[in-house]
Amino acid sequence: MSSTPIATTRNVMDVPTGRLAVWWVLASEIVIFGGLLSSYVMMRLRHGAWAEQAAHTNTWVGAFNTLVLLTSSLSAVLAHHAAERGDGPRAATLLRYTILGGGIFVLVKSFEWTHEIEQGFTITSSLFWSFYYTAAGLHAAHVIAGMVIMFIVARTAARNEALHRVENIGIYWHFVDVVWIFLFPLLYIAK
Amino acid sequence: MIAGYATHAAHRDEGLIKKYLWSTDHKIIAMQYLFTGMLMALIGGFTVYVFRMQLAFPGQPVPLFGRVSAATYNSLVTMHGTIMIFWVAMPVLLAAFGNFLIPLMLGCDDMVFPKVNRLSYQVFLLSAIVLVASFFVPHGAFGGAWTAYPPLSARSTYNLTPYGSTLWVIAVALEFAAFLLGGVNFVTTAMNSRAPGMTMFDVPLVVWMIVIASVLFMASVGPLLAGAVMLLLDQTLGTGFYDPATGGDPVLWQHLFWFFGHPEVYVVLLPAMGIVAEVIAVFSRKKIFGYKTIVYTAVATGVISFFVWAHHQFIAGIDPRMASLFTVTTLIISVPIAEMVFLYIATLYGGSITLTTPMLWALSFIAEFMIGGVTGIFLGAAGSDIYLHDTYFVLAHFHYTFFPIAIIGTFTGVTFWFPKMFGRMMSERLGKIHFWGTIIAFNFIFIPLFITGAAGDQRRVYNHLGFPDLATPWRQDLRIVATMALVTMLAFQPIFIFNFIRSMFKGALAGANPWRANTLEWLAPSPPPHGNFAELPVVYRGPYEYSAEDREEDFWPQHIPGGMPTPAETAVHGQWQA
Numbered sequence: 001m002s003s004t005p006i007a008t009t010r011n012v013m014d015v016p017t018g019r020l021a022v023w024w025v026l027a028s029e030i031v032i033f034g035g036l037l038s039s040y041v042m043m044r045l046r047h048g049a050w051a052e053q054a055a056h057t058n059t060w061v062g063a064f065n066t067l068v069l070l071t072s073s074l075s076a077v078l079a080h081h082a083a084e085r086g087d088g089p090r091a092a093t094l095l096r097y098t099i100l101g102g103g104i105f106v107l108v109k110s111f112e113w114t115h116e117i118e119q120g121f122t123i124t125s126s127l128f129w130s131f132y133y134t135a136a137g138l139h140a141a142h143v144i145a146g147m148v149i150m151f152i153v154a155r156t157a158a159r160n161e162a163l164h165r166v167e168n169i170g171i172y173w174h175f176v177d178v179v180w181i182f183l184f185p186l187l188y189i190a191k
Numbered sequence: 192m193i194a195g196y197a198t199h200a201a202h203r204d205e206g207l208i209k210k211y212l213w214s215t216d217h218k219i220i221a222m223q224y225l226f227t228g229m230l231m232a233l234i235g236g237f238t239v240y241v242f243r244m245q246l247a248f249p250g251q252p253v254p255l256f257g258r259v260s261a262a263t264y265n266s267l268v269t270m271h272g273t274i275m276i277f278w279v280a281m282p283v284l285l286a287a288f289g290n291f292l293i294p295l296m297l298g299c300d301d302m303v304f305p306k307v308n309r310l311s312y313q314v315f316l317l318s319a320i321v322l323v324a325s326f327f328v329p330h331g332a333f334g335g336a337w338t339a340y341p342p343l344s345a346r347s348t349y350n351l352t353p354y355g356s357t358l359w360v361i362a363v364a365l366e367f368a369a370f371l372l373g374g375v376n377f378v379t380t381a382m383n384s385r386a387p388g389m390t391m392f393d394v395p396l397v398v399w400m401i402v403i404a405s406v407l408f409m410a411s412v413g414p415l416l417a418g419a420v421m422l423l424l425d426q427t428l429g430t431g432f433y434d435p436a437t438g439g440d441p442v443l444w445q446h447l448f449w450f451f452g453h454p455e456v457y458v459v460l461l462p463a464m465g466i467v468a469e470v471i472a473v474f475s476r477k478k479i480f481g482y483k484t485i486v487y488t489a490v491a492t493g494v495i496s497f498f499v500w501a502h503h504q505f506i507a508g509i510d511p512r513m514a515s516l517f518t519v520t521t522l523i524i525s526v527p528i529a530e531m532v533f534l535y536i537a538t539l540y541g542g543s544i545t546l547t548t549p550m551l552w553a554l555s556f557i558a559e560f561m562i563g564g565v566t567g568i569f570l571g572a573a574g575s576d577i578y579l580h581d582t583y584f585v586l587a588h589f590h591y592t593f594f595p596i597a598i599i600g601t602f603t604g605v606t607f608w609f610p611k612m613f614g615r616m617m618s619e620r621l622g623k624i625h626f627w628g629t630i631i632a633f634n635f636i637f638i639p640l641f642i643t644g645a646a647g648d649q650r651r652v653y654n655h656l657g658f659p660d661l662a663t664p665w666r667q668d669l670r671i672v673a674t675m676a677l678v679t680m681l682a683f684q685p686i687f688i689f690n691f692i693r694s695m696f697k698g699a700l701a702g703a704n705p706w707r708a709n710t711l712e713w714l715a716p717s718p719p720p721h722g723n724f725a726e727l728p729v730v731y732r733g734p735y736e737y738s739a740e741d742r743e744e745d746f747w748p749q750h751i752p753g754g755m756p757t758p759a760e761t762a763v764h765g766q767w768q769a
Contacts, residue, residue: 007299
């Protein structure tokens with residue numbers, strides 16, 4: 001279907017429909033990660049011995065990735081600013097910086113995992129490593145999904161079309177950030 | 192607006208595949224969900240026929256199926272539960288009626304995100320295909336019960352269905368993804384796209400209920416999705432999230448499952464309650480008694496439903512203090528539901544009741560659901576549950592709630608909105624024969640099972656005759672009564688299918704508003720064209736203004752101007768409209 005329904009253009013709550021939808025998506029995402037992380041925390045509290053396993057994670061690599069991801073959110077915010085000014089091409093460029101940040105994050109993560117697996121810490125090594133790979137893997141899947149969507153949004157934004165999407169993908173990206181801010185201390189710092 | 196309607200109409204000439212598989216029209220998507228759900232109900236109905244025959248006549252070959260092995264029995268029981276809840280109740284009550292009614296009742300031309308809506312159905316269809324395909328893989332469909340408790344579900348050496356169990360988890364996860372996509376659409380549409388003049392308290396109850404149910408679903412399914420990922424990894428990679436040998440915990444799954452599973456009861460109950468509310472108002476020609484109270488109690492039910500889940504785990508070794516806590520919350524949640532039932536009865540009181548087929552279904556919903564609700568009290572209290580747990584009493588209780596929800600609720604909605612969906616009336620005579628045959632037989636299935644259950648019959652037993660205590664003749668007689676009643680009930684269903692298909696083509700023409708109802712969907716032509724309304728309506732009053740004084744007609748549609756709003760309505764308008 002080519003034409004947008006009139007329903008989509010209505011705005012009873014005075015919040016743009018797209019943004020409203022993104023918030024609802026995030027609400028359901030929060031409980032996905034919430035369920036996983038509270039399972040992890042409940043079990044971790046019962047198993048003090050997991051700290052020995054957690055000691056093998058590389059805090060510095062995790063910290064570097066935290067920095068990369070947070071910086072990538074900065075360019076997402078600047079992209080939103082540019083989009084609000086109506087400067088689509090600028091917003092597209094900034095979004096591509098964010099994609100680059102996500103790319104570095106995933107790249108570092110894959111080197112990190114390769115190293116850990118080579119050392120013998122696989123997903124079946126112990127329950128700590130099961131949670132480690134599951135939680136970080138689910139998060140990385142969200143990072144990659146965000147990069148793909150951002151790529152599409154950047155392409156239309158460069159033509160000055162559908163600029164409201166720049167903000168929406170930005171909200172999602174901040175959420176991915178926030179999840180990582182929970183994961184980093186839980187998986188790397190708590191030893 | 193007329194111009195918009197014309198451009199919509201111009202898009203109608205599409206190919207058949209494009210129209211029915213690739214459509215973004217909310218009504219077509221609703222029909223896709225409805226027919227997929229009804230098709231899955233046939234599979235679910237066939238599985239129960241086979242395993243009930245096995246229970247009544249153990250070891251005898253079942254007509255149309257053959258001899259049932261113990262492993263097949265497990266698969267059939269598992270698939271019956273899974274299909275009926277996730278592939279019948281949810282797609283029909285939530286997705287089919289939600290998609291059909293929300294835009295029409297809110298005076299929209301479509302959902303806010305038609306393409307997301309289409310994707311939702313496509314993912315759902317994929318999930319259904321994966322689930323049905325699991326019947327045909329080596330060792331058959333998943334046999335670890337629909338609640339999929341580990342370690343039974345996590346190790347194929349226990350459940351004996353290595354491929355079926357993995358396909359089951361994948362299908363369920365896909366299905367949840369589909370409903371998350373749908374839920375975002377429902378909630379956003381209801382929040383942002385109501386017709387001009389329509390305040391939150393002018394929204395028909397069924398839309399309220401579907402939206403509250405969608406929010407409940409979105410807020411509760413996440414932990415189970417995470418749990419499903421963990422179960423999948425346990426099954427395929429050999430992790431030990433639920434395996435005590437590696438420090439995991441099988442009860443963790445029970446928490447994740449029921450944290451979703453109990454709100455899920457209300458996810459399907461609330462839409463059915465909403466459908467019944469619409470039908471009761473129309474056929475008693477009375478304003479709904481306590482409209483706002485119903486909305487508030489539905490919200491309260493939704494909130495409380497997040498704090499009752501562990502009543503499914505009283506014998507799973509949870510702390511007795513926690514069990515007392517969950518007993519209290521469980522007993523509390525019956526209060527708002529009882530209140531809703533009272534309000535429905537108060538709506539009926541003094542109304543001019545017409546016993547049409549949809550009204551019969553709606554009334555039977557209230558009666559049968561009350562039996563389910565009252566027997567639930569015994570199971571919510573830890574003391575009596577420890578005795579009744581995992582007996583046929585639980586099963587009978589559960590079916591006295593879910594049969595009214597999934598089956599009676601669906602029949603109520605389909606018979607009521609059929610004229611809108613297809614532009615023709617269903618046969619009342621066939622409808623009533625089908626109604627009485629189904630309802631009487633239904634009670635003969637489950638009342639005997641309450642008795643055998645209270646006497647200690649365990650669930651999930653392949654052949655009761657293998658246990659001397661359970662093999663007494665009177666118990667077996669009651670099992671045979673239940674099975675015969677089931678076969679009778681299933682035998683009445685072709686009448687409905689015949690009535691449905693025949694009425695689609697040969698029923699009397701319905702016109703736009705055959706029931707003389709108030710809500711906006713009855714303003715649109717039957718069936719509504721692409722774009723729904725010739726001119727998008729403006730709303731002037733609440734949805735239940737029946738038998739208003741000083742009006743000739745006994746109904747007062749929402750879109751007709753005139754009449755002064757009450758001070759309360761003005762206050763509400765001022766509040767929500769600003």
